Amino acid sequence: MGMQLMRSSSYHRHLHPHRASTTPAFSASLHPISSSIVLQRSLGFEHGGTRSIKRRIQKHGIVASSNLAAPPWESWNPEKGSASPSLSDVVWPSAGAFAAMAILGRVDQILAPKGVSMTIAPLGAVCAVLFATPSSPAARKYNMFMAQIGCAAIGVLAFSILGPGWLARSFALAASIAFMTYTRSPHPPAASLPILFIDGAKLHHLNFWYALFPGAAGCLLLCLIQEMVLYLKENFKF
Template sequence: MGLQIAATTGCRSSGFNYMLPTSSCARLRLLSSPASLSFNNNLIKRKQIVLRGYNSSKGRRRGGCGIVASSDVATPSVWDDWKPAKASSTPSLSDILWPSAGAFAAMALLGKMDQILALKGLSMTIAPLGAVSAVLFATPSSPAARKYNMFISQIGCAAIGVLAFTIFGPGWVARAAGLAACIAYMIYTGSIHPPAASLPLLFIDGVKLHHLNFWYALFPGAAGCILLSLIQEVVVYLKENFKF
């Protein structure tokens, strides 16, 4: 038989175990007396304090631990949102030209389609598609430019606009309810696409669109986005392969 003893240091657990023979257990009686235990506890506490002081000073030398507070750190200002964002680099001429050319081509094609559809009283050139062009051509990697976000929000928000007009009729109640429902819909479906939020307002106030009824969910918003998506692919290709 033997007695097992475990020892730990003050910084981290580095326990070690060893066995004492039975004949040595008598020696432990002296060490286990109250006076001896008090002395040993005090000694251990002193060692812990020394080790903590050593480690903290060592950490300060190495910069490994500790918190430094300085009054020189710049705090954000309430006016920062009114300042232009700091760009990592100045955009090249091609980064400006190709998105602008894509927007011109998009509106030109939509305008040509308007001439074809004019006899039927339809139009493809609506204001929300101008905002969609800015999102797709200028920020093609942003979440709002994702195809899922664009089509889910365009179709859903357009249908919500028709529903709001059907329930509340023309007026501010339909606009407010339609816009609120669109924002809730986009958040719930994870399809945030800001230009789509204007579709209910466009339908409620656009007398020429009322005859479309729920076809408005697909035309002209979703149909126009198909054309814009194709042009976006061309713009992205030109930006990546023809830089100047």
């Protein structure tokens, strides 16, 4: 009986040699369902599939880092991974801001007989954006001029319709944020232009010229100074 079984098995191996030489792993690769079962068994998750994986993760305390919430005090700390600025990175933007305000002050002296001024608070915020964070979205030329002109015009329109007061300021600020969002031109300093016009009696005579002066006109000068600051930061490091 044993001899017959051995002869039968050798006979089948002789007729079908590829079946005898096929390994379980190779056979599993020929059948997607079998390969899935073999893979699950090799990983130790033969029962329950993904549910078993989740249970094992919970059991062993494995938590994905993306699901970890940042501590509430994280935003009060400096940005991680950012290198300390060099001395030149501090000096050149500061020198650019000094030069900008000095030139604007000189222009004010020339324009004083006409009762207008170029030195307004929003341009100080523009200096910080252009000189300190030149690669930020707010420093893009499209964002800056679109927001400066649009928000200034909104301030004039709000004052013309609603007059001075809290309602005009509230409407102008809300409309300015909506305008910058719709036109994809975020530039925070421009949001102060409508409030400056509504509360500044000396600017009312400009009417819709306020959309170009002094905000947009001042930004042209600041863009020229920004190019000088960037050149100095790139070529004169210390």
